Amino acid sequence: MKIKINKKEIEAREGETILEVAKREGIKIPFLCNHPDICVTGSCRICIVEVKGKERYISACSTKVEEGMEIETKTKGVEKVRRMNLELLFSQHKEECDDCVWNPGCKLLSLAREYGVEINRFEDRKDHYPDLRFGEAIDFQSSKCIDCRNCVEACDEQNVSFLKMEEKNDYYEVNPDKDRGCVYCGQCIIHCPAGSFESVGEFEGVAKLMDENNDKEIVFQIAPNNDKEIVFQIAPSVRVSIGEEFKMETGVAQTGKLVSALKEIGADAVYDVSFAADLTTIEESNELVERLKEDKLPLFTSCCPAWVRFVELYYPEFIENIATTRSPQIISGGVIKEFSKDPENTVVVSVMPCTAKKHEIKREELTLKNGRVPVDYVLTVREVGWLLRRKGVDFPNLKESSFDNPFGEVSADAVGYGVSGGVMEAAVRHVFATVEDKEICERIKEREEFDTSVAGNKIRTKKVSGLGNSAKVLEELKEDPHRYDYVEFMACPDGCIGGGGQPIPTSREINKIRRKGLLEEAEKGKHCFTFQNESVKKIHKELKDRRDLFHTHYSKKDGPQEITEI
Numbered sequence: 001m002k003i004k005i006n007k008k009e010i011e012a013r014e015g016e017t018i019l020e021v022a023k024r025e026g027i028k029i030p031f032l033c034n035h036p037d038i039c040v041t042g043s044c045r046i047c048i049v050e051v052k053g054k055e056r057y058i059s060a061c062s063t064k065v066e067e068g069m070e071i072e073t074k075t076k077g078v079e080k081v082r083r084m085n086l087e088l089l090f091s092q093h094k095e096e097c098d099d100c101v102w103n104p105g106c107k108l109l110s111l112a113r114e115y116g117v118e119i120n121r122f123e124d125r126k127d128h129y130p131d132l133r134f135g136e137a138i139d140f141q142s143s144k145c146i147d148c149r150n151c152v153e154a155c156d157e158q159n160v161s162f163l164k165m166e167e168k169n170d171y172y173e174v175n176p177d178k179d180r181g182c183v184y185c186g187q188c189i190i191h192c193p194a195g196s197f198e199s200v201g202e203f204e205g206v207a208k209l210m211d212e213n214n215d216k217e218i219v220f221q222i223a224p225n226n227d228k229e230i231v232f233q234i235a236p237s238v239r240v241s242i243g244e245e246f247k248m249e250t251g252v253a254q255t256g257k258l259v260s261a262l263k264e265i266g267a268d269a270v271y272d273v274s275f276a277a278d279l280t281t282i283e284e285s286n287e288l289v290e291r292l293k294e295d296k297l298p299l300f301t302s303c304c305p306a307w308v309r310f311v312e313l314y315y316p317e318f319i320e321n322i323a324t325t326r327s328p329q330i331i332s333g334g335v336i337k338e339f340s341k342d343p344e345n346t347v348v349v350s351v352m353p354c355t356a357k358k359h360e361i362k363r364e365e366l367t368l369k370n371g372r373v374p375v376d377y378v379l380t381v382r383e384v385g386w387l388l389r390r391k392g393v394d395f396p397n398l399k400e401s402s403f404d405n406p407f408g409e410v411s412a413d414a415v416g417y418g419v420s421g422g423v424m425e426a427a428v429r430h431v432f433a434t435v436e437d438k439e440i441c442e443r444i445k446e447r448e449e450f451d452t453s454v455a456g457n458k459i460r461t462k463k464v465s466g467l468g469n470s471a472k473v474l475e476e477l478k479e480d481p482h483r484y485d486y487v488e489f490m491a492c493p494d495g496c497i498g499g500g501g502q503p504i505p506t507s508r509e510i511n512k513i514r515r516k517g518l519l520e521e522a523e524k525g526k527h528c529f530t531f532q533n534e535s536v537k538k539i540h541k542e543l544k545d546r547r548d549l550f551h552t553h554y555s556k557k558d559g560p561q562e563i564t565e566i
């Protein structure tokens with residue numbers, strides 16, 4: 001069909017919204033609450049446009065195009081009402097921009113600047129609203145919420161429904177449901193347009209530690225010099241998203257620059273968590289073989305802590321199916337400290353795409369038998385972006401450095417852990433290599449399901465991402481426990497590349513680009529498969545009897561969710 005936007009004739013497709021057509025045609029319509037992956041709530045009214053023949057301005061994100069429509073996106077009237085709507089949004093968004101990790105990428109703030117909005121024109125209606133913390137992973141500043149409902153939708157989509165919209169004194173507000181439990185996936189964060197949700201910030205603690213250690217520019221607090229060995233470890237998917245924090249191209253790996261940047265701010269060593277992903281592959285594929293022998297299938301992957309918590313809270317009858325193998329960041333932290341000359345003074349900082357990993361490092365079950373915790377801090381990609389900017393690192397212009405050894409040698413399969421299907425592919429491939437002495441080079445991770453046979457036993461694998469989809473598969477398995485034998489579950493849509501700790505914006509479209517970039521990057525490595533990584537095999541041989549380094553246990557979690565006011 002033909003429509004006109006700002007007098008320009010445009011070909012539009014049936015079913016498209018005005019905003020979608022405008023985006024495709026490169027015509028700017030500002031928007032805020034619209035997120036491509038969730039139901040359109042059309043609540044912020046920033047995307048309003050004028051349509052010939054309509055009395056009122058309409059929102060471009062929720063209005064479908066019609067034949068012959070004539071749309072104006074920036075008349076004086078539209079701009080005036082848009083500005084007014086922005087001012088009204090700020091009346092329910094407490095302004096604390098200087099301390100916000102969302103700044104400078106904050107869309108709300110940049111719109112305010114663009115429209116010359118008086119942020120404080122109206123009194124902050126939500127000034128007295130509380131700041132809440134869910135577990136030790138997620139912070140919710142309800143005084144910043146603009147009531148768009150995106151977080152509620154995202155949480156419902158995850159089948160968790162921990163957040164609900166409630167009516168109070170003629171207004172709506174978002175509240176946690178005290179009878180449910182948050183799984184810390186962080187999907188509310190990446191769907192919130194107002195910075196009302198964020199992960200619990202550990203960047204200031206890390207910055208302070210580094211300042212103390214380096215005895216140079218003190219950013220946060222003056223403290224006596226200490227002698228800690230500060231070691232960073234980088235999760236696979238971070239490679240292709242960290243650049244976005246510095247406005248670099250989406251999906252292009254910036255691994256070497258990240259290593260250099262962390263060294264520049266004082267890291268003593270920077271390791272690749274993919275190294276431990278290779279160790280995870282060895283242990284988890286052993287579990288798969290054992291369970292195959294004992295006929296104790298299906299086996300579920302264990303490296304996503306939000307997924308593990310989802311089962312512990314909502315499907316405890318499946319706890320026994322989760323592999324006991326620890327996640328790569330936990331194995332890696334434990335192994336790093338094991339090999340450290342001074343483990344008591346070694347501080348392990350993980351750089352993760354994930355908010356649930358902040359909860360994971362606090363799980364008591366993961367303390368090592370010598371009483372040490374494997375990982376001390378978890379920073380999201382956004383937090384690392386903040387830290388590097390705050391330290392004045394010129395990230396795009398850095399030279400590249402390599403990961404430190406002995407934990408720098410990784411396989412392509414291990415780097416593939418960052419995308420949905422990567423863990424399953426690596427484990428199945430390793431089973432074949434060790435049991436059948438065969439190499440499978442096929443990209444299993446591209447398939448939803450994969451049928452094969454190992455040592456004469458037929459097995460069917462399945463990959464699932466997103467907890468809504470995970471719940472569906474669990475329901476299927478309740479009906480037919482033999483439907484799948486090995487299932488990879490990842491809480492975030494598309495796996496860790498779509499994690500709650502990734503840069504904002506994150507969407508399924510952006511995840512596709514990150515996925516492609518990560519798989520291309522993986523193939524540049526020295527080894528394709530785990531069994532080719534001699535360095536990993538050597539370390540595994542040395543430590544294989546240390547069950548506390550490689551395995552854990554799970555238990556049913558119930559009772560009210562830990563919600564604290566902060």
Ligand code: SF4
Nearest residue numbers: 145146148149151192
């Ligand atoms: S917290 Fe964020 S996503 Fe949730 S309703 Fe408020 S503004 Fe929207």
Ligand code: SF4
Nearest residue numbers: 155182183185186188
């Ligand atoms: S972290 Fe996940 S489970 Fe928790 S409130 Fe956000 S979307 Fe819901």
Ligand code: SF4
Nearest residue numbers: 304306354492496499
């Ligand atoms: S899918 Fe990845 S980023 Fe998301 S919760 Fe799981 S481990 Fe974290």
Ligand code: FES
Nearest residue numbers: 032042044045061
């Ligand atoms: S972006 Fe359209 S109403 Fe918010």
